[in-house]
Amino acid sequence: MTVEIIEVLDRAENGPIMPVKEWDAKFLPQLINRKLKEYDLLKTYDPNNPVNTDDSLADAYWKAGFELFVESGAYNLNTSRRIVFTEREVRQILQDAPTLWVTGGPNEDRVEFRKRFPEDKTRPVSVVGAMGIYVDEEIYSKVLMSIAQWHDVDCLLASTLPTVRGRKIKARTPLETYVGKYEGMLYRQAVAAVGRPWMPVWCAESAASEYGNLGGYGAPGAYRQQDLAIILAPTELKTGYDMLHKVAHDIYAMEGVAVGNHFSMIGGYCGGPEGAALAAVSAAIMQRAVHFLTVTGGLILNMWTMGNCDRQSVWADSVTHQAQNRNSHMITLGLLSNLYGCVTPEVLYEIAVLGGTHVVSGCSMVSGTRPTGCRYPNHTSGLENKFAGEIAHCMPGFKRDAMNEIAKALLPKYEKNLMHPNKGKSWYENTDPKTLMPTKEWWDIYLKVKKELTELGVPFDKL
Amino acid sequence: MQSGDEEASAKLAKRAIDNGIDPVEAIDHGLAKGMKIVGDKFSKQEMFLPEVMLAADAMKAAIAVLRPHMKGDITKKGKVVIGTMCGDIHDIGKNLVATMLEVNGYEVIDLGNDVPVQRFIEEAQRSNVDIIALSSLITASMFYMEDVVKNLEGLKLRDKYRVIIGGGPTTPGYAEEIGVDGWGRHAEEGVQVADKLMAAKKGQKLAKPVIIGEVQ
Numbered sequence: 001m002t003v004e005i006i007e008v009l010d011r012a013e014n015g016p017i018m019p020v021k022e023w024d025a026k027f028l029p030q031l032i033n034r035k036l037k038e039y040d041l042l043k044t045y046d047p048n049n050p051v052n053t054d055d056s057l058a059d060a061y062w063k064a065g066f067e068l069f070v071e072s073g074a075y076n077l078n079t080s081r082r083i084v085f086t087e088r089e090v091r092q093i094l095q096d097a098p099t100l101w102v103t104g105g106p107n108e109d110r111v112e113f114r115k116r117f118p119e120d121k122t123r124p125v126s127v128v129g130a131m132g133i134y135v136d137e138e139i140y141s142k143v144l145m146s147i148a149q150w151h152d153v154d155c156l157l158a159s160t161l162p163t164v165r166g167r168k169i170k171a172r173t174p175l176e177t178y179v180g181k182y183e184g185m186l187y188r189q190a191v192a193a194v195g196r197p198w199m200p201v202w203c204a205e206s207a208a209s210e211y212g213n214l215g216g217y218g219a220p221g222a223y224r225q226q227d228l229a230i231i232l233a234p235t236e237l238k239t240g241y242d243m244l245h246k247v248a249h250d251i252y253a254m255e256g257v258a259v260g261n262h263f264s265m266i267g268g269y270c271g272g273p274e275g276a277a278l279a280a281v282s283a284a285i286m287q288r289a290v291h292f293l294t295v296t297g298g299l300i301l302n303m304w305t306m307g308n309c310d311r312q313s314v315w316a317d318s319v320t321h322q323a324q325n326r327n328s329h330m331i332t333l334g335l336l337s338n339l340y341g342c343v344t345p346e347v348l349y350e351i352a353v354l355g356g357t358h359v360v361s362g363c364s365m366v367s368g369t370r371p372t373g374c375r376y377p378n379h380t381s382g383l384e385n386k387f388a389g390e391i392a393h394c395m396p397g398f399k400r401d402a403m404n405e406i407a408k409a410l411l412p413k414y415e416k417n418l419m420h421p422n423k424g425k426s427w428y429e430n431t432d433p434k435t436l437m438p439t440k441e442w443w444d445i446y447l448k449v450k451k452e453l454t455e456l457g458v459p460f461d462k463l
Numbered sequence: 464m465q466s467g468d469e470e471a472s473a474k475l476a477k478r479a480i481d482n483g484i485d486p487v488e489a490i491d492h493g494l495a496k497g498m499k500i501v502g503d504k505f506s507k508q509e510m511f512l513p514e515v516m517l518a519a520d521a522m523k524a525a526i527a528v529l530r531p532h533m534k535g536d537i538t539k540k541g542k543v544v545i546g547t548m549c550g551d552i553h554d555i556g557k558n559l560v561a562t563m564l565e566v567n568g569y570e571v572i573d574l575g576n577d578v579p580v581q582r583f584i585e586e587a588q589r590s591n592v593d594i595i596a597l598s599s600l601i602t603a604s605m606f607y608m609e610d611v612v613k614n615l616e617g618l619k620l621r622d623k624y625r626v627i628i629g630g631g632p633t634t635p636g637y638a639e640e641i642g643v644d645g646w647g648r649h650a651e652e653g654v655q656v657a658d659k660l661m662a663a664k665k666g667q668k669l670a671k672p673v674i675i676g677e678v679q
Contacts, residue, residue: 029513171550171603208601271511
């Protein structure tokens with residue numbers, strides 16, 4: 001009954017065949033539209049209430065999303081075949097999903113990922129860092145230390161090394177395998193240097209293909225079984241052999257601690273915010289079924305802005321996560337893909353709105369951050385990651401209607417310029433390289449925003 | 464065409480020919496106008512990417528019927544070969560730009576994703592394109608963009624084509640560093656970059672790349 005990895009690999013080779021363009025432009029969009037109609041979900045996006053508070057709406061999205069996955073399956077880019085499951089199999093897969101994962105170490109860096117419900121009082125885990133951001137090799141270790149030093153950062157999220165010992169890392173070259181180990185060693189050294197040797201890391205990031213994962217995990221001094229192996233699925237509901245290599249590797253070498261995500265894109269193949277919210281429900285299930293994720297992320301991204309803190313994305317994110325977390329016991333993650341840069345108040349508003357939405361919608365893990373949408377090299381710092389950790393840790397038990405009011409107050413402060421947001425200042429300009437502390441300018445902005453949010457009701461006093 | 468029905472578009476194109484309508488007029492006053500409406504609706508989020516992709520296919524189906532009856536060739540703004548760089552399987556951004564270029568009057572040859580460097584150059588030569596458009600969401604794949612420029616230079620072909628880049632990790636600074644001709648932050652801005660380059664004299668070396676959409 002349980003569908004093992006070997007069976008998934010069989011189906012990836014032998015499932016129903018379909019050209020990718022048919023999947024992208026016809027089959028999936030039409031199926032999504034049909035499910036939205038069947039469940040009366042068309043035009044349910046409510047711009048006046050960016051955080052959903054309607055349980056019945058979330059439940060309808062779950063039912064429709066579950067059916068969508070049963071009827072679509074996942075798409076294997078390498079064989080142009082659909083990996084399909086029966087309804088009974090999907091129900092068993094959800095029943096078998098873990099509700100708790102304990103990792104880290106024997107001391108205060110022990111981390112517990114627990115299943116959460118919307119408005120749950122359980123504390124989610126913050127997995128933050130310069131996700132996907134290109135950080136110069138010369139400052140890489142210092143950047144990691146400037147983030148890992150804050151204890152509101154539970155786990156460190158990897159950033160991208162563009163070079164290894166001065167050589168540019170090109171996709172599919174042996175340097176990708178090399179950097180898997182190299183990056184892992186830098187991480188272990190950095191977390192040890194700030195007194196947190198057991199701190200788990202979500203990686204490998206410098207090689208997006210399978211090579212970094214295969215190279216870094218299991219290598220002495222690099223990534224360990226206690227770390228989080230990253231598996232990112234391309235939109236919509238797709239997989240491929242580079243991801244399935246990682247799955248096959250992780251299940252044996254990593255003992256099944258893969259954590260990943262998939263962006264359903266507003267404006268893309270699944271249509272508007274309603275289609276994206278629905279597809280994201282299916283994506284969360286798909287990643288558990290096909291990628292065997294311990295922590296699964298069915299997420300939203302806006303194709304126009306390439307971020308997810310805009311009004312439409314926040315609404316879709318709240319609906320899909322409430323759907324996932326009310327109706328299954330999967331451990332789910334939210335991911336902050338902000339567009340403003342460091343040393344701007346707007347980046348903190350973005351983090352507060354979507355991070356808070358993740359917590360009240362039942363996510364077990366709040367992850368990010370991605371200043372400038374990861375576009376500009378070195379645009380990261382420890383401070384926005386500390387702030388994201390604080391939001392994750394102070395808001396358990398917070399109510400969705402109260403979060404909705406906060407989102408309504410904050411969105412107008414940044415949403416108008418999301419297509420061309422201020423990129424702010426890079427690590428070279430926002431952090432003292434000797435002390436690893438943020439500059440006074442950046443710290444003052446942080447204090448001012450926290451004061452403003454406290455007045456709006458964000459309970460920083462719970463920290 | 465707006466409903467993305469290839470069969471119906473081809474049938475209507477045939478009916479236009481049967482009724483003695485000049486195929487150029489059918490394109491200019493029928494298909495081009497229809498695609499303009501599609502493009503406008505897409506920009507206003509009244510239509511989404513799959514519908515626009517299907518509308519573009521419907522337009523191509525109609526043109527295939529009209530083309531044999533034309534005296535000259537179809538006037539297009541330019542010809543573009545586009546693809547996602549080697550090692551990158553993300554294609555939605557590239558599909559968006561390709562679709563926007565088509566909607567705005569370009570002929571687009573889409574090589575798909577995970578495209579090797581030399582494949583861009585071979586197709587550019589084979590199809591005699593004006594622009595080579597390179598997309599990447601991954602830093603390790605982005606680095607192949609500079610190989611396209613270097614290989615064009617090595618083959619003494621650099622002056623024949625404009626090279627434009629876009630996608631997640633690309634920046635104006637990187638565009639300038641590797642010596643391409645243009646960069647756009649968003650898909651619409653990518654089209655504006657292509658328009659500016661087509662307006663410039665072919666073969667003219669630019670002092671700096673055309674950059675649209677850079678932020679403070």
